[in-house]
Amino acid sequence: MPHSTFLRFILPSLAAMLIFIAAPIVSVIVQSLHVEHAQVLKEAETCDPFSGCKKTTTVDVAATAKLRAQEPLGRFNGLGTYLDRAHLASAEVAQAWAASTSVGEFGSRLMSLPFYQAMAFTLTYTFVVTPFVIVLGMLIALVINGLPAIFKGPTIFVSLLPMIVTPLIGSMVLFWMIDARGIIGSSLQTLTGDPNLSLKASPILTWVTLIIYGVWHSAPFAFITFYAGLQSVSTDTLEAAMIDGASRWERLRYVVIPHMAPLVVFVMLIQLMDNFRVFEPIVGFSAAANASSLSYNIYNDLAKASPSYGSAAATSMLTVLGVAVLLIPVLVRTWRDFNSRRVS
């Protein structure tokens, strides 16, 4: 396809992405390399309704405004924000390494740094939820595919429910259900025989709860994708395999699964990306005490009275970098596929 035709076709889409994603990303990168100007503080009299007038520290607006007018972006900080304690914490990590006598001790020192604490949960969540979603989605697809036709419609529609309810309220309702006095919480207490069991109090149980929610919420996406793929498995190949005496499991392993491989790659791509940016469950389940993620840290930076834009920008770029690293195996495979398609 000649370049000019290509450009004409892709222009609307490209323009939208360039204006609303690429340009902001450049601005985010620039923002992450700067910090705010030094605020000039001064003592001034402040009057409030309760304690009358007294001297407090306030910002000298005129002086600070002058600085800002000279350099609107702020002070150039280079990679300083990326390496500060709230992000990669290079100085603190080196300190912890020097002061620790064992790997375990180093690990626990690392866990008191916000970025590594967030990474611990984010990576655990990503690498546990993704395979479970794929396996569960595949199982559901295979089983529903084998159902009699009348049952397929309703079961497909019910199976999609976890995906279509707004996560905001969905997780809030579940949060109350898993409370020690809620229906799921009390049932678990009866099942395990432990009257003091609380899913919200212990970090491990909170992580487990969030992971189970993650799998439950994302399985329908995998299911519907795989189910559709199953519709296009070649009946000839299957019949040939049967004639050759292949058992059910062998047919599954040698015919169905390879056919589904590209779909599995796609679902894995999307899931890795989305799970790495996990955020709604932590808010919905009030789990901040026990679990935090990169996206949650970004949200926290921006949802304050006085937002920290530079810090949020740096964490966002680290998220993008993290996603890129996670996707390398998938991308390599896609590159190979692309090249083979080009040649043919």
Add this chain to the structure above:
Amino acid sequence: MTVASRRSPLLIAAGASFVLIWLVLAAFPFAWTLWGSFKVQGDFFSKADWTYALKGVRTLAETGSAFTGAGYEGAWIQQGFWRASLNTIIVVVFTVIISLIFGTLGGYALARSGFRYAFWLLMAALVFRAMPHVTLVSGYLLPFFQWNLWGHLPTSIIVLVAINQPFTLWMLHSFFLNIPRDLDESAMVDGCTRFQAFRRVIIPVMWPGVITTGLFSFLLAYNDFAVTALLLSQENQTMVPKIASFMGSTQVEGNVMFAVAAVVSATAPLFLLIVFFQRQIVGGLMTGAVKG
């Protein structure tokens, strides 16, 4: 397509019980919410005893009957949730249509390009998708306020279209990869320009893929919170931010049951959508499903 074979009764039993367990797990929270939306807060969110939600103890005490429509009435009439639903319909319809137009054109070009830069564009799109939405939207605020673009529905529509383009492009480009090149190439041999070939030959066969992508675009726009909560004003909010506004704040209790009733109302049309398009969806995913 069913493969005729001997199935052991054990396998059938295992399969059936697995499906049943999964269906219960998938449906239960929503069924519980549906039931509870007709109760008062003291029952559905009772910290005293969860069986209140079943029996409606406090609902009986506060309203005189075990079921109440107070949540629905409060959300739809008092708080004007109907306005939010209209806004959602507008936003979602336009987002899906524009998304699909941009996406089909772009996805087709990427599928037929044959040059290496197509691959790099797709990779760039993936990287774009990795950017957290809350950071992007925070960055939009200053320019939008400065140029008076904030608070208008068209702004949110175009932002939603743009933010979801990476996913749309990827999905559609894979569908187009599975439409044989010969179709449009023979049309071009017959004298059509690339666009005429696209219009005459490709469009008739691309519907399954488009419908599938349309469904995911629909869900992304329908359930979106990060963009619509920050770019729309109180007067033209869509459904999800409106539901969030029922939740109150630290200082003041909100109307949680309005939120519950609203969420049930918001999910109902999705059922209809899925029921009606269930066949098309599966058909769409089947022809040249996303091969990555």
Add this chain to the structure above:
Amino acid sequence: MKFKKLLIAAVIAVAGGQVAYASCGITSGNVSIIGNDFPAIQAMATAAKACATTGVTVSTNLTTEHEKLHRASLSANPARNTVSIVATSSIVPLLQDGLLRPLDDLVAKYGQNLRPSQLIKIDGKVMAIAFMSNSQHLFYRSDVLAKAGVQPPKTYEEVLVAAKAIRTAGIMQHPFAMNTKTGWNLGEEFINMHLGMGGRFFKAGTAEPSINDDVGVKTLTMLKDLVAYSNPDFLTYDSNATQALWESGRVAIATMWGSRAGAILDGKGSTPEIVKATALVGAPTVGGGATPATTLWWDGFTIAKNISNADAEASFRAMMNGLTPANVAANNDAAVWLANGYTPGAAARGVIASAQAGAKPYPMEPAMDAMHTALGNNLSAFLQGSKPARQALSDVEAAYRTAAKAKGLLQ
């Protein structure tokens, strides 16, 4: 004759009142309000909207996301909102960016109805008009305390004694609750307790942190002792959770926001026994100090700088329409109003008691937001028992320093 005069006077009073309400006397201007979304502010916004006539447009955007929007909105030129309704903490970024205009001349012209205490002055200029106050204070169940044989607590030490007695008497296993959810809520509880202990957050005149000392440790110890009488899920307890616990009768002593008292006392979601026995008192003192361990918050309105003087004047007058004694009285129980026309009701008892006992206002220092965030995010491990107090405080200071340096408050 007298009757006729009275009748005419009455008609004029009614009609005059109506006329004043209908037009507010504003002839032209654009008023655009942004603020939080709760009943008191909704009442102000409704009154402001009543000023709309030909030539005067009034629009409102009340949303819980207002803090994310108002800085960008007021930075635009012209500002897209003319009025921003702020609280003690959310005014600080607007002040720092120089986005607000001084209101002294508008107050002189149209603010006769304002009490002097409502004028929020920074460096000698009126920057905001406060109209309501709020604070956390103590709620207790008089029936449960009576059953356990303890007196209503006046200090947090007495709260501990009472909680222990309730537990020993077998009435409740976890009788106490506070808004200890990780994040903003937990930070707020520390700040309240620390001020009660007489602690400081910064070294005088600077943004250098000074919480990692004995007073800080005492604050943390008291918090830990208190949460020992809370349900183990206490790190998920925000205001909705504590209110739900109260209304279901599962706690007997709680520190909650005064603005929640109205909802607690209205009987919905609760039983009549609980409502009757709910007592509101001012926040307790702690550590032998005389300052109640709480902070006082105000909500008020500000006017943007980047707007025309006509719009500013129209906005001020429209907002003042919400503060007429008639309007305040009509919405009496929506908040603890600071304006004329307010008669404190039962739900305001705790806030007023705390204020009268000398509770301190929430600090309006520029670095307070960074300190608050650092506190909220770094105390959970200590309360869960997996980090010692000094370590927690030094982590708070380290997190604060990082944020403060990025904001230019520290070098």
